Amino acid sequence: MAIPAFDFEYLRQLVRQQSGVVLEPHKDYLAALHLDQIAANAGFASIAELVEHLKHTPLSELHLQALEALVIKETSFFRDRSPFEALKASVLPALIQSRSSQRTINIWCAACSTGQEPYSIAMLIREAFPELSAWTIRLIATDFSKQVLDRAQQGQYTDLEISRGLAPELRDRYFRKAGDAWQIVDEIRQRVEFRQLNLIHSWSALPKMDIIFLRNVLIYFDIDTKRSILNKVQHYLQADGCLFLGSGETTFHLDPRFEAIQSKTSFYHRLRSA
Numbered sequence: 001m002a003i004p005a006f007d008f009e010y011l012r013q014l015v016r017q018q019s020g021v022v023l024e025p026h027k028d029y030l031a032a033l034h035l036d037q038i039a040a041n042a043g044f045a046s047i048a049e050l051v052e053h054l055k056h057t058p059l060s061e062l063h064l065q066a067l068e069a070l071v072i073k074e075t076s077f078f079r080d081r082s083p084f085e086a087l088k089a090s091v092l093p094a095l096i097q098s099r100s101s102q103r104t105i106n107i108w109c110a111a112c113s114t115g116q117e118p119y120s121i122a123m124l125i126r127e128a129f130p131e132l133s134a135w136t137i138r139l140i141a142t143d144f145s146k147q148v149l150d151r152a153q154q155g156q157y158t159d160l161e162i163s164r165g166l167a168p169e170l171r172d173r174y175f176r177k178a179g180d181a182w183q184i185v186d187e188i189r190q191r192v193e194f195r196q197l198n199l200i201h202s203w204s205a206l207p208k209m210d211i212i213f214l215r216n217v218l219i220y221f222d223i224d225t226k227r228s229i230l231n232k233v234q235h236y237l238q239a240d241g242c243l244f245l246g247s248g249e250t251t252f253h254l255d256p257r258f259e260a261i262q263s264k265t266s267f268y269h270r271l272r273s274a
């Protein structure tokens with residue numbers, strides 16, 4: 001079902017105002033694909049009727065459902081591998097040394113989608129750094145979408161999701177078959193603290209972080225929003241903390257206070273020392 005241009009423009013504005021995400025102008029066919037079911041479930045005969053209703057009513061659960069359906073939520077376990085290799089080979093070993101008196105490390109996945117990213121970090125820590133079980137490791141995972149957070153918190157994945165990025169040994173160790181799905185074991189699930197947080201709003205409820213994963217989300221924002229988010233990152237990242245972005249993302253030309261650090265297989269960002 002096609003979406004008339006003026007309806008798609010309304011949806012683009014809704015998404016941009018509420019999440020900062022800029023939908024590409026020619027992706028109206030994708031919007032049609034995602035909104036069809038929402039329109040039908042809410043009792044509308046077409047997407048045009050749904051949009052007409054959204055336009056003339058105050059922000060509601062239905063607006064949020066439409067918005068969440070239109071934002072890209074693509075993710076996978078150990079996505080791109082190299083950031084996780086850098087965590088294991090250099091970033092966590094260095095933090096373990098520098099935090100040996102406090103014995104506390106704060107890690108934040110800032111747009112965690114359905115949870116594969118924070119659970120990958122939790123599995124990596126459990127596998128490679130068993131000594132950290134005696135430390136306080138806060139692994140906070142946030143997203144603005146309640147829909148993805150509910151799924152993440154549940155920790156159930158399809159065969160396809162499990163087959164993307166997860167080594168069979170880790171699957172066998174940390175997942176149990178639950179009907180057609182794979183359920184992550186409580187030991188890993190309970191290590192992650194999921195919270196709803198919109199990156200374009202206040203972050204005041206967060207502690208300072210030693211590691212921030214802000215991956216594959218900046219790419220959807222305009223330049224001013226990217227700058228404003230990086231500015232906030234600068235306040236929430238410890239002076240010696242590490243920022244991981246997606247493989248197609250950079251702070252270059254956006255915020256000179258960050259420098260890129262090349263590790264063997266990956267690169268991440270740090271705040272330049274004053």
Ligand SMILES: C[S@@+](CC[C@H](N)C(=O)[O-])C[C@H]1O[C@@H](n2cnc3c(N)ncnc32)[C@H](O)[C@@H]1O
Nearest residue numbers: 019073074075111113143144145198199215216
């Ligand atoms: C493409 S996924 C990336 C997931 C994961 N970080 C990864 O790299 O695999 C982008 C996520 O960003 C979330 N998102 C988009 N805009 C957001 C905002 N303003 N605040 C918080 N999360 C947002 C979406 O809901 C989605 O789950």
